[in-house]
Amino acid sequence: MKRFSSVSLAIITIFSTAAMAQEPIEIIEPAKITAPEKVELGKMLFFEPRLSKSGFISCNSCHNLSLGGVDALPTSIGHNWQEGPINSPTVLNAEYGLAQFWDGRAKDLKEQAGGPIANPGEMGFTHELAVTTVNSMPDYQARFAAIYGKDSVNIENITDAIAEFEKTLVTPNSPFDQFLKGDKSAISAQAKSGYQLFKDKGCTSCHNGPAVGGTMYMKMGLVKPFHTDNPAKGRIAVTGNSADKFVFKVPTLRNIELTYPYFHDGATWTLEEAVNTMADIQLGQQLSETEVKEMVAFLKSLTGDQPQIVLPILPPSNANTPRPVPFGG
Amino acid sequence: MKRFSSVSLAIITIFSTAAMAQEPIEIIEPAKITAPEKVELGKMLFFEPRLSKSGFISCNSCHNLSLGGVDALPTSIGHNWQEGPINSPTVLNAEYGLAQFWDGRAKDLKEQAGGPIANPGEMGFTHELAVTTVNSMPDYQARFAAIYGKDSVNIENITDAIAEFEKTLVTPNSPFDQFLKGDKSAISAQAKSGYQLFKDKGCTSCHNGPAVGGTMYMKMGLVKPFHTDNPAKGRIAVTGNSADKFVFKVPTLRNIELTYPYFHDGATWTLEEAVNTMADIQLGQQLSETEVKEMVAFLKSLTGDQPQIVLPILPPSNANTPRPVPFGG
Numbered sequence: 038m039k040r041f042s043s044v045s046l047a048i049i050t051i052f053s054t055a056a057m058a059q060e061p062i063e064i065i066e067p068a069k070i071t072a073p074e075k076v077e078l079g080k081m082l083f084f085e086p087r088l089s090k091s092g093f094i095s096c097n098s099c100h101n102l103s104l105g106g107v108d109a110l111p112t113s114i115g116h117n118w119q120e121g122p123i124n125s126p127t128v129l130n131a132e133y134g135l136a137q138f139w140d141g142r143a144k145d146l147k148e149q150a151g152g153p154i155a156n157p158g159e160m161g162f163t164h165e166l167a168v169t170t171v172n173s174m175p176d177y178q179a180r181f182a183a184i185y186g187k188d189s190v191n192i193e194n195i196t197d198a199i200a201e202f203e204k205t206l207v208t209p210n211s212p213f214d215q216f217l218k219g220d221k222s223a224i225s226a227q228a229k230s231g232y233q234l235f236k237d238k239g240c241t242s243c244h245n246g247p248a249v250g251g252t253m254y255m256k257m258g259l260v261k262p263f264h265t266d267n268p269a270k271g272r273i274a275v276t277g278n279s280a281d282k283f284v285f286k287v288p289t290l291r292n293i294e295l296t297y298p299y300f301h302d303g304a305t306w307t308l309e310e311a312v313n314t315m316a317d318i319q320l321g322q323q324l325s326e327t328e329v330k331e332m333v334a335f336l337k338s339l340t341g342d343q344p345q346i347v348l349p350i351l352p353p354s355n356a357n358t359p360r361p362v363p364f365g366g
Numbered sequence: 367m368k369r370f371s372s373v374s375l376a377i378i379t380i381f382s383t384a385a386m387a388q389e390p391i392e393i394i395e396p397a398k399i400t401a402p403e404k405v406e407l408g409k410m411l412f413f414e415p416r417l418s419k420s421g422f423i424s425c426n427s428c429h430n431l432s433l434g435g436v437d438a439l440p441t442s443i444g445h446n447w448q449e450g451p452i453n454s455p456t457v458l459n460a461e462y463g464l465a466q467f468w469d470g471r472a473k474d475l476k477e478q479a480g481g482p483i484a485n486p487g488e489m490g491f492t493h494e495l496a497v498t499t500v501n502s503m504p505d506y507q508a509r510f511a512a513i514y515g516k517d518s519v520n521i522e523n524i525t526d527a528i529a530e531f532e533k534t535l536v537t538p539n540s541p542f543d544q545f546l547k548g549d550k551s552a553i554s555a556q557a558k559s560g561y562q563l564f565k566d567k568g569c570t571s572c573h574n575g576p577a578v579g580g581t582m583y584m585k586m587g588l589v590k591p592f593h594t595d596n597p598a599k600g601r602i603a604v605t606g607n608s609a610d611k612f613v614f615k616v617p618t619l620r621n622i623e624l625t626y627p628y629f630h631d632g633a634t635w636t637l638e639e640a641v642n643t644m645a646d647i648q649l650g651q652q653l654s655e656t657e658v659k660e661m662v663a664f665l666k667s668l669t670g671d672q673p674q675i676v677l678p679i680l681p682p683s684n685a686n687t688p689r690p691v692p693f694g695g
């Protein structure tokens with residue numbers, strides 16, 4: 038009897054693994070932390086406002102881990118309250134992206150992390166001053182020495198540590214993942230219909246993989262043009278290839294309930310409107326009100342466990358630390 | 367033998383309690399949390415940027431719990447990058463203050479919490495919109511209902527919860543507190559000399575009690591005028607009494623190593639300079655270089671255990687939530 042159970046279980050496991058393998062969406066796995074000291078240092082730097090000219094803006098300002106890893110604004114607020122050019126993508130599950138930024142101009146999280154620090158419209162600092170700042174504090178010096186070796190505070194290692202922290206910002210255990218793992222009651226009948234629709238309509242041709250996106254670039258406005266005031270031209274800025282005009286990295290749909298407003302221009306505030314727009318301009322289809330509700334129910338099932346972050350305590354500045362320049366300068 | 371030990375212990379306890387009672391500085395006790403749900407709600411609201419017009423500024427923006435409960439800027443950055451009029455005081459141990467704000471215009475933390483939300487130069491919002499925002503989210507509604515009763519989302523309760531969280535932001539167990547408790551090796555000989563000097567010179571006539579400050583108002587520039595470009599006139603703005611010109615609440619010296627730059631104008635960046643200025647304009651004294659170093663060593667021994675904060679996860683906005691107005695408007 039016991040042996041039969043084991044065999045049955047094995048058969049069920051094989052069967053459900055096979056079934057899962059056919060699913061276009063894969064489970065998000067919890068973070069495996071192999072270098073906890075580096076992750077802790079990266080967390081400090083992620084919350085470090087002294088990486089900005091003003092001393093006020095940190096990575097977490099626009100990728101707020103209380104708010105799904107975004108600022109929940111159409112476009113971000115930068116140094117001196119400058120209006121950002123594009124919607125801040127979530128940092129959650131960002132490691133699953135084939136590249137970083139909407140246009141994929143950074144090959145990975147490490148390369149991305151250096152961008153905003155030195156961008157005059159974002160943190161408004163320089164890499165040189167960021168390094169001088171971090172290197173001025175004995176606590177940071179000791180942490181870098183322990184991880185990267187003596188005299189190792191440089192922008193390479195600063196961004197490496199930030200990226201290592203960001204890799205831990207995954208959101209496993211969403212109701213949809215529980216459903217994928219075999220718990221058929223983990224999501225509602227409405228969400229199940231929404232998922233079926235999501236596959237049947239062809240959404241999964243772009244939104245697939247563990248992050249339900251991030252695996253490819255795609256033209257925004259494939260069937261009909263996307264109407265926006267946002268001047269971003271997408272991947273053409275990286276490749277110079279005219280075929281890449283309005284081509285953007287497909288965003289993740291994980292935690293999409295939290296990462297409003299939507300699209301690269303951040304002009305769409307509700308999931309209902311976002312779903313309708315996607316169906317219309319990417320697929321040339323109109324969805325019924327019921328179908329939209331089903332789709333939204335499915336999308337909301339993609340909200341996973343948010344990373345539990347203990348706020349880092351940052352070391353104090355001293356006489357060697359460059360002073361922030363919040364005003365003028 | 368056992369009874370003798372108990373008696374000895376009792377005598378020592380009485381003796382050391384008596385000795386401690388003579389000290390002008392008292393030990394900071396760890397927070398006693400009696401209403402954890404209210405504290406948790408207050409923490410969410412403390413980190414809630416949607417209490418600001420822009421959706422970008424929270425209490426934690428200027429009272430950053432990674433940075434000793436301050437923004438470490440001369441004066442704060444407000445809505446639309448407005449330059450604040452005065453240095454942000456630390457929220458750490460603020461409950462020990464006889465009143466709140468530099469001029470004591472709020473009688474307690476609850477009254478204080480409502481100020482920045484509605485101040486056009488800070489969070490730039492209104493209490494009405496803050497209430498509408500919080501009340502739009504079922505998660506917040508449920509938490510308020512459980513704590514304050516049905517339909518209880520109002521500014522009274524919002525500020526009450528924030529204050530309840532802030533009361534937990536104490537920093538016990540500093541080296542100096544360990545010293546006060548009897549561990550004579552907890553601080554250096556230099557710091558001990560500094561403490562003796564701190565008492566002998568008369569610093570403790572203003573900086574006393576558990577927070578080493580916050581117990582009274584005092585004129586800034588008692589013996590010689592304080593030179594500053596800052597237009598703040600102090601407590602006269604509250605009392606209308608000309609004797610209160612340049613009279614401010616004595617700030618806490620707890621965690622003073624973390625809460626630079628100093629004084630209400632935030633123009634002094636080092637503890638050495640701050641100590642010299644205080645000796646000069648408040649006491650009419652000049653300290654030797656050695657004395658300043660001793661005083662600074664003592665002041666650095668006042669850094670306690672920083673509150674360990676698990677970053678709250680905030681509920682998502684929905685169609686009923688007022689949209690942030692970061693730009694224009």
